[in-house]
Structure formats: C-alpha cells, structure tokens
Amino acid sequence: MVFTLKINGAPHEVDVDGDTPLLWVLRDVLGMTGTKFGCGQALCGACTVHLDGQAVRSCQTPVDSVGDSAVTTIEAIGQTPQGAALQKAWLELEVVQCGYCQSGQIMSAAALLKDTPKPTDSDIDAAMSGNVCRCGTYHRIRAAIKHAAGV
Amino acid sequence: MMDGPIPREQITDKAAVSRRAVLQGAGLLLGFALTDASTEPIFAAPASRVVENEVAATFAPNGFIRINPTGAVTLVMPMVEMGQGVYTSLSMLLAEELEVKLDQIQVQHAPPNHALYANSIIGIQNTGGSASVRAFWTPLRQAGAVGRNLLIAAAAKRWNVDPVTCRAKDGVVFDATGSKHLSYGELVNAAAKLPVPSSANVKLKDPKDFTLIGTRAKRVDSAIKVDGRALYGIDARLPGMKLAAVAISPVLGGKAKTVDEKAALAVKGVRQVVNIDEAVAVIADHTGAAKKGLEAAAITWDDGPNGKVNSADIVKQLEEESTKPGAVARNEGDAGKALAEAAQRVAAIYQVPFLAHATMEPMNCTVHLQKDRCDIWVGTQAPTITQSVVAELTGLPKDAIKIHNHLIGGGFGRRLEADGTVLAVKIARHVDGPVKVIWSREEDIQHDMYRPYYLDRLSAGLDAAGNPVAWTHRIAGSSVMARYYPPYVKDGLDPDAVEAAAEPPYALPNIHVDFVRVEPPGVRTSWWRGVGPTHNVFVVESFIDELAYAAKQDPVAYRKGLLGHNPRALAVLSLAAEKAEWGSPLPARHGRGISVQFAYGSYTSQVAEVEVAADGSVKVKRIVCAIDCGMYVNPDTIEAQVQGGTLFGLTAARHGSITFKDGRVEQGNFDTYLPMRIDEVPLVETHVIRNAEAPGGVGEAPTAIVSAAVTNAIFAATGKRVRKLPIDSDSLKSSS
Ligand code: FES
Ligand code: FES
Numbered sequence: 097m098v099f100t101l102k103i104n105g106a107p108h109e110v111d112v113d114g115d116t117p118l119l120w121v122l123r124d125v126l127g128m129t130g131t132k133f134g135c136g137q138a139l140c141g142a143c144t145v146h147l148d149g150q151a152v153r154s155c156q157t158p159v160d161s162v163g164d165s166a167v168t169t170i171e172a173i174g175q176t177p178q179g180a181a182l183q184k185a186w187l188e189l190e191v192v193q194c195g196y197c198q199s200g201q202i203m204s205a206a207a208l209l210k211d212t213p214k215p216t217d218s219d220i221d222a223a224m225s226g227n228v229c230r231c232g233t234y235h236r237i238r239a240a241i242k243h244a245a246g247v
Numbered sequence: 248m249m250d251g252p253i254p255r256e257q258i259t260d261k262a263a264v265s266r267r268a269v270l271q272g273a274g275l276l277l278g279f280a281l282t283d284a285s286t287e288p289i290f291a292a293p294a295s296r297v298v299e300n301e302v303a304a305t306f307a308p309n310g311f312i313r314i315n316p317t318g319a320v321t322l323v324m325p326m327v328e329m330g331q332g333v334y335t336s337l338s339m340l341l342a343e344e345l346e347v348k349l350d351q352i353q354v355q356h357a358p359p360n361h362a363l364y365a366n367s368i369i370g371i372q373n374t375g376g377s378a379s380v381r382a383f384w385t386p387l388r389q390a391g392a393v394g395r396n397l398l399i400a401a402a403a404k405r406w407n408v409d410p411v412t413c414r415a416k417d418g419v420v421f422d423a424t425g426s427k428h429l430s431y432g433e434l435v436n437a438a439a440k441l442p443v444p445s446s447a448n449v450k451l452k453d454p455k456d457f458t459l460i461g462t463r464a465k466r467v468d469s470a471i472k473v474d475g476r477a478l479y480g481i482d483a484r485l486p487g488m489k490l491a492a493v494a495i496s497p498v499l500g501g502k503a504k505t506v507d508e509k510a511a512l513a514v515k516g517v518r519q520v521v522n523i524d525e526a527v528a529v530i531a532d533h534t535g536a537a538k539k540g541l542e543a544a545a546i547t548w549d550d551g552p553n554g555k556v557n558s559a560d561i562v563k564q565l566e567e568e569s570t571k572p573g574a575v576a577r578n579e580g581d582a583g584k585a586l587a588e589a590a591q592r593v594a595a596i597y598q599v600p601f602l603a604h605a606t607m608e609p610m611n612c613t614v615h616l617q618k619d620r621c622d623i624w625v626g627t628q629a630p631t632i633t634q635s636v637v638a639e640l641t642g643l644p645k646d647a648i649k650i651h652n653h654l655i656g657g658g659f660g661r662r663l664e665a666d667g668t669v670l671a672v673k674i675a676r677h678v679d680g681p682v683k684v685i686w687s688r689e690e691d692i693q694h695d696m697y698r699p700y701y702l703d704r705l706s707a708g709l710d711a712a713g714n715p716v717a718w719t720h721r722i723a724g725s726s727v728m729a730r731y732y733p734p735y736v737k738d739g740l741d742p743d744a745v746e747a748a749a750e751p752p753y754a755l756p757n758i759h760v761d762f763v764r765v766e767p768p769g770v771r772t773s774w775w776r777g778v779g780p781t782h783n784v785f786v787v788e789s790f791i792d793e794l795a796y797a798a799k800q801d802p803v804a805y806r807k808g809l810l811g812h813n814p815r816a817l818a819v820l821s822l823a824a825e826k827a828e829w830g831s832p833l834p835a836r837h838g839r840g841i842s843v844q845f846a847y848g849s850y851t852s853q854v855a856e857v858e859v860a861a862d863g864s865v866k867v868k869r870i871v872c873a874i875d876c877g878m879y880v881n882p883d884t885i886e887a888q889v890q891g892g893t894l895f896g897l898t899a900a901r902h903g904s905i906t907f908k909d910g911r912v913e914q915g916n917f918d919t920y921l922p923m924r925i926d927e928v929p930l931v932e933t934h935v936i937r938n939a940e941a942p943g944g945v946g947e948a949p950t951a952i953v954s955a956a957v958t959n960a961i962f963a964a965t966g967k968r969v970r971k972l973p974i975d976s977d978s979l980k981s982s983s
Contacts, residue, residue: 112516112533112537113515116535116536119535120535121535123482124535131688133685135688136538139917139918169475187470188463188708190887191469193330193331193332195656196655196656226923228917229607229925230369230657230659233890233891234924238928239942246608
C-alpha cells in the first residue's frame with residue numbers, strides 16, 4: 097500500500113505493508129539512518145521519533161497508524177528550540193560516547209522539554225528511563241538536559 | 248500481494264550523494280548561529296570530522312598523516328572509536344607534535360594493515376585491552392614530529408634559512424622573525440619530496456611543554472553523534488542493497504529442519520530465502536519485510552548434540568574440575584604448609600556468571616561478494632582478523648577483501664570477534680548484489696560469545712595478628728585466550744584468566760594461584776570489557792575483605808597494612824577513602840565498601856556507598872573513584888570512562904546473567920537481560936592522580952573494580968557476603 101508520510105516538513109511516498117514499523121521505513125526505505133534500531137520491542141528508546149511533537153518508539157509504530165501526523169526525526173530536531181538547545185548542551189557537556197543511543201536520548205529529552213520546560217530530577221527519570229545507554233552516559237545526559245533547560 | 252518494488256536505487260543513490268556532499272562539506276564551521284529573526288538558538292551543525300573513505304593526499308610521510316594542498320589535515324586512526332574517546336586522544340597525540348589545532352583535523356578509519364597499524368601491546372591491529380593510548384603514546388607523537396620536521400624543512404629550504412630557526416604553530420611555519428610564514432597546505436608539495444627522517448631520531452617535546460595533551464579537549468566525533476549524521480556499520484547503504492533478517496539455530500551446532508519458504512516469499516518486499524543450515528536468512532527490500540518474512544517462515548530446528556546443555560550442569564562441571572590442580576600461575580613460599588600452621592583459616596568459593604555484551608548497536612554486517620573481490624561494511628575492533636577470516640572463507644586473496652570500517656555503537660569486546668561477518672558472508676554467497684544482515688536484539692543476546700562463567704576456590708591463613716600468611720586461589724573456567732591467541736597460552740596457563748589474581752597488589756608471603764581450563768559445551772566464550780580482571784578483582788577484593796573482617800580490622804586499614812611496598816596502590820586507596828569520608832557514621836543498613844586494583848597499567852580504587860532495604864533491595868548511592876593512570880591525554884575522557892565504565896560493571900553486578908536451558912539461552916531482550924537505566928544510576932565521582940609515570944589504560948579499569956566495592960559495602964550494611972554475581976536481593980532480606 098502507498099502511504100504519504102510528512103517527515104521533517106516534507107512529504108514522502110512509500111509503498112510497503114501497513115504493518116511495517118515506521119523505523120524501517122525511515123531507515124531502509126527513505127535512507128534516514130539517524131533513527132536507530134536497538135531492540136525492536138519498545139524497550140530501549142534508540143528509535144524514538146516525534147509524532148506531532150510526542151515521543152514514540154518507531155520500532156513499534158506501524159506505518160499505517162501514522163496518518164497525517166507530522167513525523168520529526170533526529171535529522172531535523174535541531175530546528176526546534178528544544179532540540180537546538182539540547183544538541184548544544186550535549187556538545188558543551190560532551191555527553192556522547194559511542195553515540196548510538198544518543199539520537200533517541202535527544203528525541204526523548206526534546207519531547208520532555210517541550211511539555212516540561214523546567215524538569216525536576218524525577219521528571220527526567222520518568223521521561224528518560226525508557227532510553228537505554230550501554231556506554232553509561234546517564235550522568236551527562238541528566239546534566240545536559242538541566243543545562244539546556246537552564247535549571 | 249506483490250506490488251512493484253519501490254525505486255530503491257534512486258533513493259540510495261541520492262542518499263549516497265548527499266552523504267558525500269556532507270563529508271566533503273566546506274571548512275570546519277564550529278559553533279552555533281543565532282538567527283536574526285528570533286532569539287531562538289538554531290543548531291548550526293559543524294561539518295563532520297570523521298571521514299569514511301581513505302584520503303589520498305600529497306603529503307603522507309607515514310601511515311597516520313595526510314595533508315593536501317588545500318591544507319586539509321587528515322589523521323588516520325589505527326584504533327577504532329567505540330565510545331572510549333580514542334579518536335580524540337590519538338588525534339591529540341599526533342596534533343601535539345604535528346603542531347596543528349585539534350579543530351583543524353579530520354579523522355579517518357584505518358584500513359587493515361598490520362605493518363602500519365598494529366597495536367604493539369596486543370601484537371595485532373586490534374582495539375582492546377585498554378591498550379590504545381599505552382601502545383600509541385610514543386609512535387603517534389613521533390609520527391607527528393616527523394611530519395612537522397618535514398614541513399619546517401620545506402619552508403626553511405624555500406626561505407634559504409636553517410630549519411632550527413623556524414617554528415610551527417597551528418598548521419603554519421614561521422621564520423625566526425615571525426614575519427615570514429607558510430601554511431602546511433602551501434608546503435606539502437615540497438615537503439613530500441624530502442627524505443623522511445627515521446621516527447626514532449626526531450626530538451619529542453618535553454611533557455612540560457605540552458599544550459594539547461593533558462587538556463580537556465573536545466571530542467572530534469561529538470557533532471555527528473547529536474544530529475544523526477554519524478555512520479555506524481548498521482547505517483551502510485549501497486545502490487541495490489537488500490536487507491536480511493536472520494534466525495540462527497537456537498542451540499549451538501543445530502540445523503534448520505523445516506522452513507516455510509513459500510510463506511516467507513509471499514510477504515510483500517521479500518525477495519529470497521537463504522538456508523545455510525546453521526541459520527536462515529530472509530532477504531527483502533527493507534528490514535520490516537525481512538522480519539515479517541522470517542516469522543512467516545516458521546522455522547523448526549534440529550538441536551544437534553547440544554540440546555541438553557543446562558546451566559546447572561555447567562556449574563556442576565566447574566565444581567568438580569576445580570577440585571583438581573591446574574596450571575600454576577604463581578607459587579611462592581609454601582602456601583600449603585603456611586595454611587596448615589596458620590592461627591586462623593578462611594575459605595570461600597566465588598562464582599561469576601556468563602555475560603552478554605548487549606552493545607546498543609546490534610550485530611550487523613553488509614557484504615558485497617563478487618567474483619574477484621569482497622567488500623565488507625562493518626564496525627570491527629579487529630580489522631586484520633576480519634580480513635583474514637573472510638579471505639579464508641571466500642578463497643580470495645587478502646587484498647581483495649576490502650574492509651570498510653565504521654564507528655562502532657558499543658564494542659565492549661564483542662567486535663573483536665568476526666563471527667557476525669562470517670555469517671553475513673555465508674549468506675551473501677547466495678545473494679546477487681550487496682546485502683545487509685542485521686541481527687534482532689534477541690539474536691544478538693542469544694548468539695553472543697559470552698564472558699565465561701568462572702568458579703574460584705580460595706583459602707587463606709592468618710597469623711595471630713590477623714595478617715595473611717598463606718593465600719591459595721584456584722580459577723576454573725573457559726580460556727578465551729586459548730582460542731583467540733593460542734601462542735600466549737603456555738603449559739595450559741591462560742595469562743588473561745589469571746590477570747590480577749596471580750599478582751594481587753598485597754604483600755602475601757606464601758601464595759599459590761592456578762588455573763583449571765574447563766570449556767562449557769554448547770557455549771561460545773569471548774572477551775568482555777575488563778577481561779580477566781573483571782572477574783578476578785571481584786574475587787580477590789572480596790576475599791581480602793573477608794580476611795579483614797576475620798582479623799577484626801577495618802577494611803581500609805587492613806589493606807593499607809598490606810600495601811606498604813606498593814606506594815601507587817596505597818595512594819589511590821587513601822585518596823578514594825578520604826574523598827568518600829571513609830569511617831564517618833552512616834544510618835542502619837547503609838554501608839561502605841572499598842576495592843583496589845592494578846590492571847591495564849593503571850592503579851584504581853573505589854569506595855561504594857549502599858543502602859540495603861529490609862526487603863533486600865539494594866540502592867547504590869555513591870561511587871568514589873581514584874585513578875592513577877600515569878601521564879594522561881584527556882582528563883574529560885578519563886572522567887567519562889570512569890562514569891560509563893563503572894555503570895557497565897555495576898549493571899553486570901546487579902543484573903547480568905546469561906543462563907542455558909535445553910541448549911538455549913534463557914534471556915532475549917532488554918526485559919530479560921536488564922540494562923541499567925537512568926533512574927538507577929548512583930553518583931560517580933572521579934579523582935585523577937597526576938604524575939609522570941608511563942600512561943596506563945582507563946576504559947576497563949572502572950568496570951573491573953566496581954563489583955567488589957559494592958558487594959563489600961553490602962557486607963558492611965548487612966553482614967552478608969555476596970560470593971556469587973549477580974547480586975541476589977532475596978538473600979539480603981533483613982531477618983529481623
Ligand atoms: S528499537 Fe525501538 S525501543 Fe528499542
Ligand atoms: S553512548 Fe553508547 S549507548 Fe549511549
């Protein structure tokens with residue numbers, strides 16, 4: 097089936113089964129490899145994208161459920177104020193190690209700051225505990241979110 | 248139903264073009280722009296500093312430096328970046344002597360080339376063992392100095408002056424007055440024609456003159472990792488590429504019995520089913536279709552000889568074999584006699600489980616096998632091994648095997664093994680054109696090569712004052728070294744399996760340490776971050792803690808008494824204890840524990856502070872780490888490695904365990920092989936000792952040391968000794 101997806105402001109037509117996870121449409125069909133595969137079961141957050149500003153796990157989002165929603169990925173999150181502030185904080189505080197989880201971390205953090213501009217530690221725990229980092233950059237992720245939020 | 252294929256080639260071509268455009272993007276625009284329309288900061292992405300393909304350049308005086316007439320400086324990285332910061336630290340070593348600023352350079356993944364890029368400590372071009380900075384500390388500074396000397400010589404020749412009157416800074420050569428200057432780009436044509444001096448003859452800077460080494464320089468790979476541009480092996484894309492999902496026999500040595508190919512092929516986008524007995528792959532236009540096809544294939548398996556493998560039997564075998572003497576790692580004095588005559592005897596058995604690596608980037612490999620060449624796109628810690636293995640498998644000559652290395656989404660030792668590449672090549676033999684094989688997370692965890700299960704027997708004798716007069720330690724488990732680097736195993740002694748056990752940092756007058764090799768059936772074992780010491784430091788530091796309590800002494804004071812001959816170990820121990828306020832009062836069921844280690848050329852000590860609730864649940868509140876890694880390159884990287892490495896070890900101590908039932912791994916995804924998450928993270932403090940000792944490794948030290956600090960703290964809080972990992976909270980319930 098042909099679906100027209102609105103991704104990072106531009107329409108994209110894809111012809112796949114409706115139950116195809118959005119993750120593979122982004123990565124394999126459209127070549128947008130910034131969104132990562134980590135578990136396929138909504139357990140790690142590596143594949144996080146935004147649907148109308150809400151963080152979702154694209155590995156568990158069938159393409160036929162996206163409809164008209166605006167999809168935002170890591171490639172364009174820097175064009176939002178939260179995304180830009182977070183990316184800047186990430187660089188200033190040298191958060192990344194291998195970096196593989198960081199697309200998802202930044203996408204989850206951007207959704208958090210959009211709803212909760214001044215998050216507390218427990219807000220951060222709640223919003224970010226779905227994102228796994230095997231390199232253990234959690235100290236710096238927390239510090240960078242606070243830095244970006246100015247708290 | 249089968250609709251027409253999507254125009255994949257067009258899409259991939261476009262992606263490839265834009266990727267090249269990014270890589271060749273003009274200049275190094277660092278920093279952030281403010282739009283004039285609003286005060287919202289919009290992220291202005293700095294150009295990528297990591298180049299994917301080999302750079303040809305006018306000036307290439309050695310394997311590491313490439314400068315072309317535009318002035319672009321490329322440093323070829325002999326070791327791979329998997330998060331440990333090595334692209335930054337190795338660049339700093341080169342840039343310091345080459346006299347270029349770190350933000351003037353870009354880095355390139357080295358191709359496999361033993362002669363140019365082997366790690367002198369490991370003996371091959373492998374990234375591991377916390378050995379990168381240690382091995383390349385001198386060679387890369389020499390390489391940089393050779394480059395600088397040649398560029399200065401070229402300028403001096405042009406100006407007709409003595410080279411010693413000239414100096415270089417930030418990629419420019421100046422004459423004695425500073426009025427004449429030429430950039431490196433302007434000099435490369437002339438410099439390339441000069442004879443290259445021997446690297447042993449160039450003069451290196453006195454460490455006190457370093458301007459870059461020792462600073463908190465910014466990572467060279469950060470910018471592309473915050474906006475999705477970083478390319479890992481899993482991101483490889485080629486014109487006409489197909490995607491494969493794979494199911495590997497759940498039991499090692501088993502074979503596919505039935506495969507419903509028709510059902511798999513009926514899935515839209517599926518192109519082909521490849522059955523290679525040990526595994527079945529479904530090849531499709533995208534991974535979504537490949538996975539759906541794999542499920543539809545409803546594969547059944549013949550388990551083969553390992554269908555009865557169970558964890559309980561593996562442990563039983565270790566229990567039995569460890570009663571027999573092993574290969575002797577150390578024998579000093581007469582431990583048996585001293586034990587018999589001791590005033591007090593202590594004995595214990597320790598066990599650590601099989602561990603998976605669970606790197607965030609699941610196993611993957613892209614292969615294009617053609618008649619006369621084989622291209623491999625992968626992130627590997629072992630490029631030369633991978634090249635050799637593929638040459639053997641395909642029958643092609645080594646130089647026909649092109650390894651396109653990538654950034655690695657977490658290595659931890661997993662990418663020292665070529666098994667993922669071998670499997671992908673076996674699949675690619677049946678596929679026309681390039682194919683990318685991606686393992687599911689379940690395949691990744693269930694077909695890992697695990698940190699071995701070890702069982703250790705220890706005994707010690709104390710004199711009347713509580714000092715140890717006898718120490719025996721027998722380690723039983725798999726030998727990774729015997730499979731991976733057999734020449735390093737002499738008379739059955741695996742030096743990795745006994746590292747940090749054969750030479751504990753303490754004064755132990757009568758000591759006997761031996762190793763019994765026991766290979767578990769149906770289980771593949773391999774290197775895991777921290778290797779031998781990760782297991783041995785847990786055991787040795789727990790047991791020395793047992794001795795301190797048996798001697799009714801404070802664990803820090805007891806260790807100090809045994810470290811008089813070892814000033815660097817004593818210094819990290821004292822610093823960690825002091826910073827953690829060792830001895831200050833704590834509430835009930837709270838405790839502090841300490842551990843100390845010498846491994847990877849570095850001295851490390853940690854104090855953990857824990858709280859154990861009445862229901863046995865453990866909260867690790869704070870870890871204080873003191874580290875002496877000699878002369879260091881980047882203190883920010885050390886701090887990052889202490890934070891991340893500590894959490895990696897702590898995750899394993901708390902949650903990590905791979906178990907087998909009927910030949911199958913019982914864990915599968917992050918719901919059964921638990922990672923640490925942000926809400927579980929303790930404070931981690933890093934204190935680095937500065938001195939002029941030879942550089943030591945950092946990436947694995949905090950991983951190896953943390954478990955004992957935590958379990959010793961649990962003992963202090965509860966009086967219960969944890970002798971088996973992972974920590975079982977049920978055993979820590981308050982009995983009152
Ligand atoms: S890949 Fe989607 S949550 Fe892990
Ligand atoms: S930075 Fe490596 S997994 Fe998070």
